[in-house]
Amino acid sequence: MLILLDSLIVLTAIYVGYYTLHPYFNIYTFNMLVISSVTLLASHHLFAFRYRLYQKAWEYASVGEMLGIMRAVTLSIIVAAVVQFFINGNVYVRVLGITWMLHIILIGGSRFSWRIYRDLFFNTNTDKKRALIIGAGSAGSMLVRQLIKSRDTELMPVGFVDDDPKKRNLQIYGVTVFGKTIDIPELVEKLNIENIIIAIPSLSKKEIQKIYQECSKTNAKTQIMPMIEDLVSGKVSVNQFREVQVEDLLGREPVQLDMESISKKITGKTILVTGAGGSIGSEICRQVSKFKPKKLLLLGHGENSIYQIDMELRNRHGKDFEIIPIIADVQDRDRMFEVMSVHAPDVIYHAAAHKHVPLMEYNPKEAVKNNVIGTKNVAEAADMFGIKTFVLVSTDKAVNPTNVMGSTKRIAEMVIQQLDKTSETNYVAVRFGNVLGSRGSVIPLFKKQIESGGPVTVTHPDMTRYFMTIPEASRLVMQAGALARGGEIFVLDMGEPVKIVDLAKNLIHLSGYTTDEIGIKFAGIRPGEKMYEELLGENEVHKKEVFPKIFIGKTVEFNYERVANLIENHQSFDGGYLSEYVLGLANKKERQLVKNVN
Template sequence: MLILLDSLIVITSIYVGYYTLHPYFNFYNFNLLTISSITLLASHHLFAFKYRLYQRAWEYASVGEVLGIVRAITLSIIAAGVMQYLVNGNVYVRVLGITWMLHIILIGGSRFSWRMFRDNYMNSQIEKKRALIIGAGSAGSMLVRQLKKSSDNDLYPVAFVDDDPKKQRLQIYGVTVAGKTIDIPKLVEDLNVEKIIIAIPSLSKKEIQRIYQECSKTTATTKIMPMIEDIVSGKVSVNQFREVQVEDLLGRDPVQLDIDSISKTVTGNTILVTGAGGSIGSEICRQVSKFKPKKLLLLGHGENSIYQIDMELRNKHGKDLEIIPIIADIQDRDRIFEVMSVHAPDVVYHAAAHKHVPLMEYNPKEAVKNNVIGTKNVAEAADMFGVSTFVLVSSDKAVNPTNVMGSTKRIAEMVIQKLDKESQTNFVAVRFGNVLGSRGSVIPLFKNQIQAGGPVTVTHPDMTRYFMTIPEASRLVMQAGALARGGEIFVLDMGEPVKIVDLAKNLIHLSGYTTEEIGIKFAGIRPGEKMYEELLGENEVHKKEVFPKIFIGKTVEFDYERVANLIENHQSFDGGYLSKYVLGLANKKERMLVKSVN
């Protein structure tokens, strides 16, 4: 159809050009015009095929297609001029000039008319939601172009928002930059916006948090455009948006890894992960698998969780990695020593623990048996069988502990710090804040409460916590193992603490509801909880980073003989003495309790 249409345009245009100039007089040789017309036809199709004008998707036509048309037409006009000169010794410049313009208008117009029909008529017949695009850069422009030309999406861009003052009031693909991010609430209301798309893939977490605070003041749903690399690689399309995640609102960028140092620690070695079925433990296993260890030991007490991570890793890495699932309880000393003896791991990541603060307040003996005795068993087995590096997953609650869980973690730190002084193994600890999305954390609880229609229960309006993502937590464990020299307590710079009530409000909005619809109920501080968490005690602080955003706490002197004595009594008397000592730590009355125990 295009070839026939072009042929008709080319054959007739030179005559139209002639009669436009001289409607009543015959100034030119009619036979020469006929020869010129035939030359134009032949040369046009030659150059049209050269510039592939008949192999283009014209519904997506843009500047590249226009240039192809101009080149083909210009060269065909030049060919006709050369023919006129050879036959007649003269060139009809004005006629050829008008013919050139007619070709551009008619041939170019025939191509772009389909795109205009598709964009302005066909797409307008589809009911679409009005969208506000944040970011008028290359990503935002690409997004608007895709949304306007595609009939497969349900969004219609009505305005851009961008903080660049040079872009204000400009139009990009017919869409106006209507304001800055501070204007988002007003624009959403004035333009009846239903969707907000953040189209700045390189945005830092802090900037995402700032922008989202403005978006959360509206009733519109907020989503984020995928990364440009993922679009280019074909993993996703431009209009495959993802939801804004709670992780996006931490207000800081994730900590990066020193790949080389971790590779030296993990690649080609046997790695043991305790608590491998848990939130942190399973993610450590996923991250470790990427570094191609010789053997990966998945140790855990619950067979279902170990089965799940075992099958997941086998599906991804089964051909390249020997994976051994081990069902064992870290409280079973003989079993742990047997595992260490048989498999001889090079590195141990000890993530097995009881971590739920209120539950451990009611069950201090179990907290002691798992977090203290279990850690002692694994650490002493690591020492005996020559493990190179042992990394304990600790908690920020071990700093000035006010609860049983934090106290048991602090004693676990004491156990490995004491062992480090006597052993060839490098024993280190990593202190975490709260891990977003881990089992028992507030995020799953809040999501369940929102799904049930609310209210979301928050302990206190002023309670704050440090937060990190599950992948971040696991990477910090691996980085600590790579940096370990022995006896350190590694701490991540987790930015500013986050108010739990703000987290709840963000999660409600991310779920598509308003705070008024779901409601927030303050339930009061639970047993053992602090209002504010600390990552290091006053006498533990090293201000200098050992790695970007990773700090080392100073080693603090402590009386380990007292702890060792209580651990021995604990083993003899089924948890009584040491659990009392732990409670004493939590209530800061250890002197009185130790005296009464003795």
């Protein structure tokens, strides 16, 4: 149909051009008209096929398609002019000029009329939700174009927001740029907006946080456009938006890994992860799997959790390397030595621990047995069998500890630092802040409370914590293993601490509710909790980064003999002495004990 239509236009246009000028310029002969017509027809179809004008989806036509038409028409006119010159010794410029214009208007119009018809009559769904697009750049423009032309999407873009003053009041695909980010609450009310789409894929975490603060002042649903790399790779389409996650609001960029150094430590090696069924341990296993180790040992005492991570990894990587699930308790010293003897791992990531602060206040003996004795068993087994690297997953609560959990983790740090002085194994520790979404953390608790209709319980309005994601925490453990020289305590630059109450408010809003609907209740500080957490003590601070966003604490001298005696007594008398010492270490009134040990 398009070939036939173009043929009619080409054959007609030159005659229209000739008879428009004929009363004034009787210059064409009938033979010349026929030759020019046939030349134009043949050359037009030749160039039309060259520029694929008959293989385009014209309902999506834009500038690129118009340029293709102009190239084909212009080149066919030039060919006709050359033929005229060689046959007649002259070029009829005026007639060819009119012919060129008619070709452009009629051929271009025939193509774009289908798009205009489709846009006018196929996208008239008045039930679509009104959307405000944040970002009038290339990504936002692409998104608006997709939303306008798509019949399947439920959104109708009615306005842009962009902080570039040069774009103010401009229209992109008929959609106006109304104002800046700070104007979002006013525009949502004025334009009756139901959805807000953040369409700036290059935004940093801080910028997302800033924009979301304005969006959270409204009742509109806020979503984010997919990353450009995901669009290019075909993983998602332009209008597949994702919800804003709590992780987006941390206000800092995630740590980037030194892939080469990590690969040298892991690829083709035997890796042991203790606590492999836990939140951190299981994610470490997933991250390690990407580097294709020779053998991955999944050690944990929870049968169900080890089964789950074992099945997950076998489904993904079962053919890439050997996966061995090991049901064992780190408190079982003989079993730990047996595991090291049989499998001889190259690297150990020790993530097995009791970590719930209030629970450990009521169960100090169990905290000691798992966090101190368990660590000592695995660490000494690593020394005995010459394991190259041992990485302890520690916590910011080990700094000036005011609770049992933090105290046991500080003693675990002392155990491996002492071993590092005499062993060929490189022992290091990694301190985290709170890990978003891990078992026992505030996020799952808040989500349950929101699902139940609230209120969300927060301990204190001024309580702050450092936060990181589970994948980020796991990557930090792996990076620490790659950087390990022995005796270090690695700490992530976690940016500014986050108020727990702000986290609760954000999560309520992300769940589609207001704080008035759900409510926030302050329950008071629980046993052993600090108002503010620290990542390094005053005498441990080392300002220089050893890797982007990663710091190393100074090695602090401590009296290990006292700790060793208490551990020995603990093992002999089932927990009494060391548990009492831990309770003392965790008591603010007896903070002097910390100084005695340090």
